[in-house]
Amino acid sequence: MSKPRAVPFETTLLVRDTCLCLHAQRAARALARLFDEALKPYGLTNGQFSLLMSLNRPEPPPIGAVAEVLAMDQTTLTAALKPLERRGLVERKANPNDKRSRLLVLTPGGLEVLAAAVPTWKRVHAGIDAALSDPETLRADLRQIAFALPNGVETG
Numbered sequence: 001m002s003k004p005r006a007v008p009f010e011t012t013l014l015v016r017d018t019c020l021c022l023h024a025q026r027a028a029r030a031l032a033r034l035f036d037e038a039l040k041p042y043g044l045t046n047g048q049f050s051l052l053m054s055l056n057r058p059e060p061p062p063i064g065a066v067a068e069v070l071a072m073d074q075t076t077l078t079a080a081l082k083p084l085e086r087r088g089l090v091e092r093k094a095n096p097n098d099k100r101s102r103l104l105v106l107t108p109g110g111l112e113v114l115a116a117a118v119p120t121w122k123r124v125h126a127g128i129d130a131a132l133s134d135p136e137t138l139r140a141d142l143r144q145i146a147f148a149l150p151n152g153v154e155t156g
Contacts, residue, residue: 031128039121042120051084054070
């Protein structure tokens with residue numbers, strides 16, 4: 001059996017210190033923990049808050065549109081909806097324009113929980129913004145990564 005090629009420890013340090021994916025994952029986990037804790041009194045996780053917020057529209061959206069906004073596949077979104085449906089915060093209704101399609105409706109109870117949680121979200125979010133040197137540039141850079149880079153980055 002041949003000896004596996006070694007990766008120098010310096011490469012490990014380079015990845016640790018410069019890998020955007022690693023830093024984004026770490027930041028996302030830290031933000032998720034912070035918002036999960038802040039939203040706990042409302043019985044919501046940060047993901048559930050985002051899902052409910054994505055339903056706060058003038059017209060109920062179809063599942064596909066919500067999945068796109070949340071950058072989820074429809075199967076993952078369907079699983080994420082179940083606890084919210086059990087709590088009576090969200091309902092799925094037939095689309096009057098296409099009976100095979102379902103629309104997602106934020107119930108009055110869902111709207112009530114969302115409205116109660118928004119001031120906490122705003123407070124926590126303002127604290128994060130205040131701690132950052134340039135939050136608007138960070139948001140713009142994250143949008144660039146999320147929406148533009150996957151199609152235009154050399155991968156091989």
